[in-house]
Amino acid sequence: MSVINDKFALCRRFCVAPMMDCTDRHERAFLRQFSRRALLYTEMLSTAALLRGDAARLLRFSSREQPVALQLGGNAPDDLAAAAVLVERAGYREVNLNVGCPSDRVQGGNFGACLMKEPGRVAACVAAMSAAVDIPVTVKCRIGVDGRDSDSELFDFIATIAGTGCRTFIVHARIAILKGLTPKQNREIPPLNRERVFRVKQAFPELEIIINGGIDSLAMAADLLGNTDGVMLGREAYGNPWLLSKVDEVFFGEPPRTKTRLEYLGGFLPYVERELRLGTPLHHMTRHMLGLYKGQPGGKRFRRHLSTHGNRRGASLDVLLDAMAIVA
Numbered sequence: 001m002s003v004i005n006d007k008f009a010l011c012r013r014f015c016v017a018p019m020m021d022c023t024d025r026h027e028r029a030f031l032r033q034f035s036r037r038a039l040l041y042t043e044m045l046s047t048a049a050l051l052r053g054d055a056a057r058l059l060r061f062s063s064r065e066q067p068v069a070l071q072l073g074g075n076a077p078d079d080l081a082a083a084a085v086l087v088e089r090a091g092y093r094e095v096n097l098n099v100g101c102p103s104d105r106v107q108g109g110n111f112g113a114c115l116m117k118e119p120g121r122v123a124a125c126v127a128a129m130s131a132a133v134d135i136p137v138t139v140k141c142r143i144g145v146d147g148r149d150s151d152s153e154l155f156d157f158i159a160t161i162a163g164t165g166c167r168t169f170i171v172h173a174r175i176a177i178l179k180g181l182t183p184k185q186n187r188e189i190p191p192l193n194r195e196r197v198f199r200v201k202q203a204f205p206e207l208e209i210i211i212n213g214g215i216d217s218l219a220m221a222a223d224l225l226g227n228t229d230g231v232m233l234g235r236e237a238y239g240n241p242w243l244l245s246k247v248d249e250v251f252f253g254e255p256p257r258t259k260t261r262l263e264y265l266g267g268f269l270p271y272v273e274r275e276l277r278l279g280t281p282l283h284h285m286t287r288h289m290l291g292l293y294k295g296q297p298g299g300k301r302f303r304r305h306l307s308t309h310g311n312r313r314g315a316s317l318d319v320l321l322d323a324m325a326i327v328a
Contacts, residue, residue, distance in 0.1 A: 010067055010093050010136070012168065012210050014221065014251045015039040016244075017234035018071040018096070018140070020103075026280075027288040028065040029271055031237070033264050034244035037252045040068045044098050046109065047074035047083040059090040064271075069094035071140065073101065075111040075121060077128035084129040084137065095133065097125060099141040102176040102186045113176035116145040119160040127164040138168040140212070143196045144175035151196060155203055162207060170232055171197045173213040187213075187235070198227040218243060218250050225251075239291040261292055265324055273317055282315040286323075298327040 016023065016031060018041035028040045045058055050072075061068060070092040074080045080097070087095045099122055101112035115122050122139070129137045139161055143154055158169060174190040181189060192214045201209040212232035215221050221231040237243060242261060248254040259267075272285050286306045293299030302323050309319045 010039065011037065011252075012039050012170075012208065012230040012232075013037075013225070014247050015170070015210060015230060015232040016041060016237045017212060017232045018042055018044055018098070019234055019238060020044060022238050022288075024284075025061045025065065026275070026285045027238070028068060029062055030268060030285070030288050031241055031244055032065050033267055034241060035247040037248050037254070038244060039094075040065060041096065042068065042070045042092075044071045044073045044101065045083075046111075047072060047076065047079040048109075050083045050086055051079060055086055059086060059092075061090075061092075063091075066091075067093045069096055069138075071096040071098050072129075073098040073106060073109070073111045075109070075115060075125065077124045080125045081128040081132035084133045088133040088135050092135065094136045094138055095129060096138045096140055096170070097122070097129065099139055100172050100176065101183070102178055102181070103183045107178055113142055113145050114178060116141055116148065116157060116176070119157045122157075123160050123164050126161055126166050130165055136168060137166060138170065139166060140170040140172070142172045142174060142176045143193055146176070146178055149175050151199055154196065154200065158200060158204060158207070162204065167206070168208040168210070169200070170210040170212055171200060173197050173211060194224070194227075201228055218246055222250060238288075240294050241288075241292055242294070261296070262324060262328060265289070265292070265320075269317070269320070272320060276317060281313075282317070282319060283310040286310040286320060289320075293327055296327070301326050 016038055020043050023041060023043050031040060050058060070087045072080060072083055072095055084095045098112055099115045106112035107114050126137055126139060173192050173194045176186055177190055194211060197211045208229045210230040210232050211224050211228040215231055215233050216236045224231050245257055249256050275285060276282060290303045290306060293302045305323045305326060309315060
């Protein structure tokens with residue numbers, strides 16, 4: 001699959017974060033209905049999985065998802081470069097290096113957030129990836145890790161990586177605490193320090209700085225654009241996909257959309273039918289729809305119906321149609 005040409009250049013003004021077990025190809029295809037302009041990120045893929053596994057399956061996506069970027073995890077420059085080549089050939093618009101994940105599994109592979117302690121290694125990885133591909137190579141990191149929790153240490157990290165030519169950094173506005181906290185706790189317990197991200201932008205005005213972490217509304221996201229170049233939403237975008245229906249209007253000046261939630265679901269039915277014919281279980285798609293009617297009449301019944309019946313073996317399109325009837 002080659003990179004498709006459309007009228008929109010790659011823009012990171014509004015991004016949906018890479019989230020393990022969430023932002024798979026079905027989720028991205030579903031979210032794309034709500035916003036043409038948001039940049040969507042894949043789940044993190046490790047270099048080992050790509051180079052020694054079924055790369056064609058792992059890299060598969062549909063052109064309807066574009067613009068979409070892929071996040072890699074790894075710590076070996078040669079492996080990351082080889083994986084980046086596969087990413088580019090598959091048609092992704094950007095390859096992002098994960099330097100922010102705090103999970104035990106990722107730490108065990110010596111990548112993710114623990115790499116913030118080795119800026120020289122990260123720089124070597126980014127340089128190798130950049131030399132291997134033409135698409136942008138970007139970095140997603142934290143504002144610090146464990147005891148490294150100061151402006152100066154973060155600035156040194158950014159400067160070292162920027163020295164390779166990398167111009168885009170996505171910064172989660174919390175430190176990562178690698179021992180004693182789960183990944184979920186690392187998203188909630190370390191206090192947000194957005195001002196430090198703002199100071200990164202002030203210190204490096206030539207770089208593109210995207211802020212991530214704790215953004216739970218479009219109003220908050222729009223306000224943060226006063227101090228950064230872009231925003232990245234994670235769990236809120238996943239748990240409340242309807243939020244994305246206003247993104248193109250609020251962040252890109254496009255006319256308001258008038259489609260209803262039910263109309264968006266109707267527009268997604270051909271995708272679901274096609275995937276079912278290919279053997280994809282229904283719940284692989286419907287699990288991403290559970291938050292669509294968050295806070296709406298019938299929303300709990302809609303979620304319960306999809307959760308109860310969508311997971312059954314051989315579940316058909318009728319399950320989704322019945323759920324739609326509940327909220328019609």
